[in-house]
Amino acid sequence: MRGPIYVITDPGAALPVVEQARAAARGGAAWVQLRDKTASDGDLATLIRLLLPEMAALGTLLIVNDRVEVALATGAHGLHIGQGDGDAAAIRRRMPPGMILGLSVETVAQARLIPPGVDYIGAGPVRATPTKSDHATPIGFDGLAKIVAVAALPTYAIGGMKSGDAGAVRATGAIGMAVVSSVTRAPDPEAATRALLAEWGMP
Numbered sequence: 398m399r400g401p402i403y404v405i406t407d408p409g410a411a412l413p414v415v416e417q418a419r420a421a422a423r424g425g426a427a428w429v430q431l432r433d434k435t436a437s438d439g440d441l442a443t444l445i446r447l448l449l450p451e452m453a454a455l456g457t458l459l460i461v462n463d464r465v466e467v468a469l470a471t472g473a474h475g476l477h478i479g480q481g482d483g484d485a486a487a488i489r490r491r492m493p494p495g496m497i498l499g500l501s502v503e504t505v506a507q508a509r510l511i512p513p514g515v516d517y518i519g520a521g522p523v524r525a526t527p528t529k530s531d532h533a534t535p536i537g538f539d540g541l542a543k544i545v546a547v548a549a550l551p552t553y554a555i556g557g558m559k560s561g562d563a564g565a566v567r568a569t570g571a572i573g574m575a576v577v578s579s580v581t582r583a584p585d586p587e588a589a590t591r592a593l594l595a596e597w598g599m600p
């Protein structure tokens with residue numbers, strides 16, 4: 398199984414997205430997700446093609462948020478979609494073998510309906526967060542534990558996750574945490590990633 402720290406980039410942070418991704422990978426993030434609602438498909442594809450070999454060399458998976466066509470065209474390691482981003486089963490059928498598909502899950506009811514072919518879920522928001530203005534109702538750690546139990550898939554906690562949360566996340570059965578601001582808005586994103594990893598008992 399993949400490591401516990403999943404970093405999602407933020408074009409609103411001071412550091413350029415490309416440097417956020419590099420810092421997270423150097424710091425030991427198992428996953429980096431490129432999330433930019435406004436970038437053109439062309440610019441996003443250029444960024445993915447630049448980062449893919451760098452991420453692969455560091456053992457980090459590069460995941461694309463939302464953009465099915467861009468993820469497929471660039472050969473990204475994976476794609477992350479939310480409940481409103483399309484039919485996961487239909488998208489899976491278009492993906493080559495080995496490409497990773499992640500799905501957001503906000504409720505136990507959604508967890509019961511995860512189609513085959515989803516590789517992992519991001520469950521949340523655990524806490525309310527200003528990073529995603531349209532987030533669902535926060536589920537807390539209790540809600541997270543219920544989703545983990547029903548989904549029976551590798552689960553990353555998301556939404557307000559920060560230093561000090563590793564124990565509570567682990568207690569729910571989730572395998573890690575997905576973070577935006579805890580890393581991308583830290584003074585030193587590489588060190589912040591490393592510190593989160595250390596809290597999970599990873600070197």
Ligand SMILES: Cc1ncc(COP(=O)(O)OP(=O)(O)O)c(N)n1
Binds near residue numbers: 405463481518519575
């Ligand atoms: C790992 C992970 N989990 C959840 C999300 C949220 O996806 P979604 O609900 O589609 O919202 P947007 O990120 O598209 O605003 C995620 N991106 N990553």
Ligand SMILES: Cc1nc(C(=O)O)sc1CCOP(=O)(O)O
Binds near residue numbers: 558
């Ligand atoms: C991208 C995203 N998805 C969420 C969900 O609940 O599905 S919460 C979120 C933003 C998480 O940002 P931060 O780590 O800064 O709180």
Ligand SMILES: [Mg+2]
Binds near residue numbers: 482
């Ligand atoms: Mg989405």
